[in-house]
Amino acid sequence: MAQDNLQRVKVDSKKEFSKLPITGDIDFVDVKGQENVKRALEIAAAGGHNVIMIGPPGSGKSMLAKRISTILPPLSLEEALETTKIHSVAGTLNSKEGLLTNRPFRSPHHTVSDVALVGGGTNPKPGEISLAHNGILFLDELPEFKRSALEVLRQPLEDREVTISRARMSVNYPAGFMLIAAMNPSPSGDFYDSKGNEGDPEHIVKRYLAKISGPLMDRIDLHIEVQPVPYEKLSDKREGETSNEIRERVTIARAIQEKRFGEVNGIYSNAQLTPKLQKEHCKIDEEGDKLMKNAMEVLGLSARSYGRIFKVARTIADLDNAKNIGVSHIAEAIQYRSLDRDGWLGVTRYSL
Ligand SMILES: Nc1ncnc2c1ncn2[C@@H]1O[C@H](COP(=O)(O)OP(=O)(O)OP(=O)(O)O)[C@@H](O)[C@H]1O
Ligand SMILES: [Mg+2]
Structure with a gap:
């Protein structure tokens, strides 16, 4: 065959990449009821807004938070490369993964050290906020985090990157994440105290809320109250919207x-x-x-x-x-x- 008959093949890697399916087995369709909460989370995803969810234990806050990355737009090739680089530096890439194609979801425990959260060490490594770059940072039980940990979040929330300064060097890591926080409405976890009386004494609740600093709250656009779903709704066989349908909007x-x-x-x-x-x-x-x-x-x-x-x-x-x-x-x-x-x-x- 003459060489001139061969057609030049052009691959648009960006276009091909955007067609990759989002993998994982969690979906908004698993969440029964909670239409108003789902709507609020769709708004958050659409505008990149930080969120705090307030609700008693078992109301589904963690379940909902885990699903937010499934309604964010797919990663672009550039974003995937950037995110993969950070995970590679941190040593969190598993040997089978070449390129990360899903948005990260990081949920550090409230006992996390400041260094593990924002990065650091002798050879400064990226922390949780950088591992969450282009994805979600989920802080469950927000008021339980140390004040210092919440304070160090302020700069990266503003600048979408973090500067780690050491005596001999200073390193910048990207930290453009969506913050999803969750908390119980009171220290006892519920709207009731241990004796079954409705509500904690006002001052205890106020003190609990005061633990979250004003400047951090200033960076949270949506407050979402999550009420437990009644049994009839949980057992409802009808299917709600899938993550894909929400993600299109x-x-x-x-x-x-x-x-x-x-x-x-x-x-x-x-x-x-x-x-x-x-x-x-x-x-x-x-x-x-x-x-x-x-x-x-x-x-x-x-x-x-x-x-x-x-x-x-x-x-x-x-x-x-x-x-x-x-x-x-x-x-x-x-x-x-x-x-x-x-x-x-x-x-x-x-x-x-
Ligand atoms: N709307 C719902 N649809 C389906 N299952 C639900 C729903 N709400 C809660 N569940 C079930 O209840 C479990 C507990 O929910 P989840 O752990 O998300 O609650 P939580 O608000 O995070 O509680 P905690 O304050 O204790 O962390 C879920 O794993 C899920 O099985
Ligand atoms: Mg939870």
Whole structure:
């Protein structure tokens, strides 16, 4: 055969890579009921928002957290290479894995040392926050973590990388993760104390919540209350949505954001909106403004809530494929600030 008859073969590795299936046997379809929680997690995934889930033991917080990476858009080739490099340096790649194709899910225990969490050692190795790069960092029982551990998270949450300084050198590791935190509503774990009385004494609960520092809470956009699912729902044979179905909507919303921020360096999602960009992209009409003002006053929302509500409303509007943020988008975003509300625990207890 003459050589000229041979067709040149071109492989678009990026395109081929994006077709790789996401492997694993967990799926949102396993979670019965919890429609409102699933909706909130879809919004979080769509806008890259950090989340805290508050609910009693057994309500499904861990189960839900583990499934968030299944609704995030698939890793791009660049992201996969970056993530693999970190795991290779840390020595956590298993010998059969060439390239990591799933988003990482890391869930360090609350007794984790600061070095294991953020990285360090004589030859500085990446910590959990870098191993979670391009994926999820799940902190279960958030108030049980040492204050120092929560403090060291602040810089990487802001900069999406961490600097580890040693006497002779300084190393930067990427640390662009989505933070998913979970906690029980009170130290006893439940809305009831050991004698079965409803609610812990107010001051114990307040002290428990106060352990999570303000600056850390400032980086969490969505507060999600998780109530246990009643038995009838658990035994329901009907199937809910699969992770793939949810991920399709998330991926479309992410594409809208990519287009929006294409020109701005280092901004990929609504969660990263700076105050200046917020002014540009989160315009609301008079009606929306009225609703915001009313909500701030009636629910006693703190000033901290204000910017966060806009960012989340922007994501809800993107999921809706709406150019402008509407009243319904703001109204929904307001629901996700329960920890800022006056007497939020009362609200939770009330609805149990
Ligand atoms: N909505 C649900 N659908 C199906 N199974 C559920 C649901 N909620 C809870 N479960 C079952 O209950 C188990 C306990 O849930 P999970 O460990 O996620 O709760 P948790 O809120 O993390 O509790 P803890 O506060 O003790 O950590 C799950 O492994 C699952 O088997
Ligand atoms: Mg749990």
